[in-house]
Amino acid sequence: MRKTRARDLFILSGLNAQRVHGKLSWLESVLKQVSTKASSVGLRKVITMAQRDIQMPLLHPVLRIFLFAIISLGLLLPFSFIASIATAFPGAAINKPQDLLGSSTALLLLTCYFHVPILISMSICRRLFDRASLFSLGLIKVRHWRVHLVGGFFGGFIMAALATLICVLFGGASMVGFGNAMLSWFAFYLLSLCFQSGMEELTMRGYVLQNLLTRFSVAVCIATTSALFSLLHLLNFTVLAPSVKAHTVVASIINIALFGAVAALLVIRTGALWAAIGLHWGWNFSCGFIFGSPVSGLKFEHQVLQVIWHGNEILTGGSFGLEGSVVVTVMLLAVVCWLVLRGRCEPSAWWMQVRSLTES
Numbered sequence: 001m002r003k004t005r006a007r008d009l010f011i012l013s014g015l016n017a018q019r020v021h022g023k024l025s026w027l028e029s030v031l032k033q034v035s036t037k038a039s040s041v042g043l044r045k046v047i048t049m050a051q052r053d054i055q056m057p058l059l060h061p062v063l064r065i066f067l068f069a070i071i072s073l074g075l076l077l078p079f080s081f082i083a084s085i086a087t088a089f090p091g092a093a094i095n096k097p098q099d100l101l102g103s104s105t106a107l108l109l110l111t112c113y114f115h116v117p118i119l120i121s122m123s124i125c126r127r128l129f130d131r132a133s134l135f136s137l138g139l140i141k142v143r144h145w146r147v148h149l150v151g152g153f154f155g156g157f158i159m160a161a162l163a164t165l166i167c168v169l170f171g172g173a174s175m176v177g178f179g180n181a182m183l184s185w186f187a188f189y190l191l192s193l194c195f196q197s198g199m200e201e202l203t204m205r206g207y208v209l210q211n212l213l214t215r216f217s218v219a220v221c222i223a224t225t226s227a228l229f230s231l232l233h234l235l236n237f238t239v240l241a242p243s244v245k246a247h248t249v250v251a252s253i254i255n256i257a258l259f260g261a262v263a264a265l266l267v268i269r270t271g272a273l274w275a276a277i278g279l280h281w282g283w284n285f286s287c288g289f290i291f292g293s294p295v296s297g298l299k300f301e302h303q304v305l306q307v308i309w310h311g312n313e314i315l316t317g318g319s320f321g322l323e324g325s326v327v328v329t330v331m332l333l334a335v336v337c338w339l340v341l342r343g344r345c346e347p348s349a350w351w352m353q354v355r356s357l358t359e360s
Contacts, residue, residue: 054353055131061211068125068207075117083113104288104300108192115199122207130211136350137206138273145274152266152278153285160286163327164293164307172311179292179303189289189300197280198273204229204260205267205276213351214358218268226260233296240297241320248313252324256296258332259283259323265339271346287322294321 057064126134142148167173204225212221230253237249244252263276288295292303297320309316317324345352 054350054357056357057130057132057211057214057354059129061215064125064129064211065208067129068121071124072118072121075121076114079114079117083110104298105188107298108189108196112192112195112199115196118203119199122203125207132350137202137210138267138271138349139202139206140272142270142272142274142348145272148270148272148274149278152275152280153282154278156279156282156284157286157290159328159331160283160291160293160322163322163325163331164291166327167309167311167316167322167325168307170311170315172309172315174308174310175305176308177306179306182302185302186289186304189285189302193284193288194277194281197284198277200229201263201267201273201277201280205263206273209264209267210349210351213268214354218345222261222264222268225264226257229260230254230257236297237320241294241318244297244318244320244324245313248318248320248324251314251326251329252296252317252320255323255325255328255332258329258336262332262335262339265336268345268349269339269342271349271352293317294319296321296323 059067123134126132126137164173168175208228209221209225212224216224233252233256237244237252259280263279266275266279267273284295287293288298288300289302290304292300292305292307293309294317299319309318313324314326316322317328322328347353
């Protein structure tokens, strides 16, 4: 009798435990649904609050970019006049254009100097026409922004190192030792190329790309800015690398456009400029200063490694540098495909908020 009661109590306790477990599972699922809804509502509130602080830009985006170009050209004139006066004095380091073309350090300094009026023009246009701050183009300290910057830099270094290694293995280059780089030159190239690369990204993937993205499709904007970025490098062929062959010019134009597409995709995926700046900076610094390859036709006077580039132009890019190499074409195509298949647009970006307000 006692055994029967004990057995019944055991069965009842088991049934009760199953019921309790079922209710707890149901309660847990309900809590998860509530938590998910709360988080999505919270995210929508954050985006809505951010959109309230966004003011709609004035004029059409193409007109805003045109006015930015006009104002930049207007500011470049007095800066050019000041530069010409500075080089006209007897004893100046640069008195003739030939002196400028023969000095990579002078060209880098002059490039950084002429980026200043462009930065001023961009700041004016952001306030007057875009009605937003310059930092909202992607210079804000987003989450993991240091990781994006450093990761982009090492990404550029890895691409340059891999391209150089392939050229060495296939007879396109020979590494003969160490170069003439000193610590002072390391700091000079690191800082000057950081400003130069950062300004190019701020101009192309910042102002131009993101203004176009407020109105046009992502594919059209990437294709347009990448083509424009490539065409702006055409002057380098006539001034810095006039001896390159026609197929190298074509390969270089394609590679620069592909690099622009990679940088644009990085900006769209991360919602900031840091990864694109790091990639551009790391590529220029590694190609020119570490491995001694010309950067868009500019051969640096100082480099860490002494590399002799003597192979086929299809492999090495000739006097234009690795940017004209078919090896780089393959690498950039692979990166573009990877970025296209990965992730989505960052909803907190300025252009995304302006676009959502326009569509609503």
